[in-house]
Amino acid sequence: DAGVIQSPRHEVTEMGQEVTLRCKPISGHNSLFWYRQTMMRGLELLIYFNNNVPIDDSGMPEDRFSAKMPNASFSTLKIQPSEPRDSAVYFCASSLNNEQFFGPGTRLTVL
């Protein structure tokens, strides 16, 4: 298995633009997590899904952030409009038996 796949690996955009991050979890894993990591705030859970259903989105910063999981093999995290303070590394992780497997992350820079 290729592990959790995230795209793009790097994204540079201008304030106000829409950003879409993509994640393909490991086949057979039924939970998917989106995290954001910054030096100041550490690793923050944004939202997680069980069996494609959002369970807890209390970490989503505000209405500018949205996440979907249309099927078991794909999820997106969208930021619209983006702001400089959204600059961070965004990780997707999938889980089996409580152990989480992280993707390589997307480094987002909003100018």
Added chain:
Amino acid sequence: SQQGEEDPQALSIQEGENATMNCSYKTSINNLQWYRQNSGRGLVHLILIRSNEREKHSGRLRVTLDTSKKSSSLLITASRAADTASYFCATGLPTGANSKLTFGKGITLSVRP
């Protein structure tokens, strides 16, 4: 919050020495996990210990859990330069499988060759 808090924040040791990292948390947990993150990479799962377990080993790793003190320790024996990374503890709620984890801010371990 049941967020795990690691101690120390940074640790520098010589290759071959043992590294001990600690984690404390605030509320009841189902399990506690340790992860490693190399610079610029995603987190990698190291070991999971359940709330009814006291000690677990995996290769050069030894994890202990004291639920009465709400604390855990990760011991890396005979450290190597390749162990240089950030280490995070994460706690899972007692609400069933695949519940969310709450991560601490991490410990930066530097192993000098």
